[in-house]
Amino acid sequence: MSQLFFPEYDSFDAALPLVIFGAGGLGREVAVLIHQINEAATAPLWELRGFYDDVAPAAATVAGLPYLGTAADLNAAREPLHVAVAVGSSAGRAAVVSRLTSPKLFFPTLLHPGVAHEPYQNLQLAEGCIVQQGCILTTDIQLGRFVLLNLGCTLGHDAALADFCSLMPHANVGGAARLETGVYLGTNATVIQGVRVGAGTIVGAGAVAVRDLPAGITAVGVPARAIL
Incomplete structure (x- = not known):
């Protein structure tokens, strides 16, 4: 790390x-x-x-x-x-x-200096990560290389984001969710607890992923579904 x-x-x-x-x-x-x-x-x-x-x-x-x-x-x-x-x-x-x-x-x-990052939180951030103002990371969280957390994102316990994931402002990742390499969450998108999102998938602005999503798709809506 x-x-x-x-x-x-x-x-x-x-x-x-x-x-x-x-x-x-x-x-x-x-x-x-x-x-x-x-x-x-x-x-x-x-x-x-x-x-x-x-x-x-x-x-x-x-x-x-x-x-x-x-x-x-x-x-x-x-x-x-x-x-x-x-x-x-x-x-x-x-x-x-x-x-x-x-x-x-x-x-x-x-x-950002205003983001809580005490040792007891067990936050593991790899090289090249950028975490902007207003983000909340709770505990036992892993970010891979070059992960971007834009303004006001939240990550729950045991969340894991692989290399090159991108979260736009106010995106939310629930506890124990898994985002594979290169996942992109649009503004206000949400991945609920325990859901896995496949590599390279885009979750559109405001969409809510309530079940696992495969790799390489674009998903929109509530609940998030793949679009052609």
């Missing part, structure tokens, strides 16, 4: 260089998260240097920071860099990570 960078636990002699891959709206939201982590720490943990994206933004700057280039440019970095991958799509985020191959790149787990 990755080291977690929690302001009250960690201090560094100097802020670590960090860039964001993804120059869209989510990237700007992750920049806010970085500022919030720094503000909660006794000294800034991160030196936020700018944005990378394979599609150049319309302006030379994003949220007041420079656009620095593509994945190829990031792979060519001459110094160690920490990278936050701010791509909302599960498949898109996995594709970006597969292209970032330089041994000089590191992927910290970033968790």
